[in-house]
């Protein structure tokens with residue numbers, strides 16, 4: 001099956017009140033783990049690549065790995081650029097075969113965010129490529145944006161932004177953040193704000209970034225085997241399920257993949273100090289990614305059997 005775009009995926013997700021998982025990828029084992037989970041669950045999948053991942057692996061390698069995955073399974077898979085920082089990277093990914101790109105102008109002045117998003121839309125749409133944009137600011141660190149405080153998305157601005165930029169989906173800020181340290185106290189999302197945005201943009205697909213749950217079993221496993229992850233805390237799964245039923249069609253997960261892999265690699269190497277073949281420790285790491293993603297699909301995103 002060739003790569004697909006998110007349009008039909010999101011239309012159905014919106015209608016039926018579930019979300020599609022967007023998983024960050026940067027190597028073969030991560031891609032294999034995610035795709036194996038999708039295949040067992042018969043779930044649509046979004047594989048997304050950040051600028052850092054693209055630099056690490058090389059766009060050519062990523063595209064070929066994703067092509068290999070497509071040949072191995074019969075799943076609808078979207079290849080998406082995560083947090084594109086400017087027009088050029090979006091263009092390069094569109095030209096390189098991605099079916100969806102994100103332009104992230106959340107750190108820019110409002111009018112500039114609209115202008116560049118519109119420029120990306122004008123390049124992407126004639127080529128059949130989907131455009132995600134972002135309005136509001138998440139706390140936490142990404143490669144090109146670092147923000148100590150979040151600025152929640154203003155619903156009136158969201159309507160104006162979508163209308164004027166022409167973006168196909170919108171990432172909103174309602175209390176999530178990137179990374180493994182999301183909440184110091186109680187984990188809370190601004191569901192009233194989400195409901196207002198959904199009411200004002202009926203049928204329009206919203207995106208939730210920073211949506212890892214930081215499973216405590218991985219934090220404990222990493223810490224038991226030499227890690228120092230302290231008070232890592234993520235978004236509780238029931239909050240994600242609720243968001244998925246309120247117009248959020250795409251839920252972004254990266255940190256949980258990193259934790260699943262690293263915790264298992266630490267454990268393996270700690271318990272088998274004589275081993276040095278990377279295949280020995282990457283195999284359980286890949287299996288852990290698969291099991292974690294399968295759990296998300298089945299019990300958090302609700303997108304099993306939706307292909």
Ligand code: G3H
Pocket residue numbers: 024050051052053082083141142143178254255
């Ligand atoms: O939103 C950020 C993603 O987790 C990607 O992170 O820029 O370190 O690859 P990265």
Ligand code: 13P
Pocket residue numbers: 024082083177178179180208209210211212213252253254255256
């Ligand atoms: P997490 O750090 O919560 O996994 O967020 C990932 C993300 O938003 C990628 O764009």
Ligand code: ZN
Pocket residue numbers: 083178209210252
């Ligand atoms: Zn993100």
